[in-house]
Amino acid sequence: MRISAAQRAENENRIRAVMDRLLRGEIPPGGKCDIKTLASESAVDRTAFYGTRPYPHLRVEFEHRLQTLQQAGEIPDxxxxxxxxxxxxxxxxxxxxxxxxxxxxxxxxxxxxxxxxxxxxxxxxxxxxxxAAGTETVTHLPNSRTVVIGSCS
Missing domain, CATH: 1.20.5 (Single alpha-helices involved in coiled-coils or other helix-helix interfaces)
Structure with a gap:
């Protein structure tokens, strides 16, 4: 089924709006920051983003913007x-x-x-x-210490 130029422009605007939301981190429950979620949130068939279909340039743009964010250290998902x-x-x-x-x-x-x-x-x-116990040459010292006080001259 062919779509008119107005329908195509409307679809592209809707896809770009969803793309912006996804890249800002507004991920719907159960979704990811990917083409599948982009297609479902845009109400466009996912195959439209591949091959000779009408929106492969938007897929390339989305992937490029996502990669740029990731390289900058930002992960939207x-x-x-x-x-x-x-x-x-x-x-x-x-x-x-x-x-x-x-x-x-x-x-x-x-x-x-x-x-x-x-x-x-x-x-x-x-x-x-x-x-030491077996030899008699060991002399045991007395336990008490003797202090000698001498005079100094």
């Missing part, structure tokens, strides 16, 4: 913005988890080495006490 934010947050959390696991591994190794050193030192102390 709140769902897409949430997805992007959650992906970034997930990446950061994975990095923190990896760092924490590395720290835990390092601390576990340190603990193992410290316990091994303490065990070795304890064995050395026990061995030295046994050696």
């Amino acid at each position: 709140p769902r897409e913005a949430t997805i992007a934010r959650l992906k970034t947050e997930t990446t950061k959390l994975k990095e923190r988890l990896s760092h924490s696991e590395q720290t835990i591994d390092e601390l576990t190794d340190f603990r193992t080495q410290a316990l091994a050193r303490l065990a070795t030192q304890h064995e050395e102390i026990v061995h030295l006490r046994a050696v």
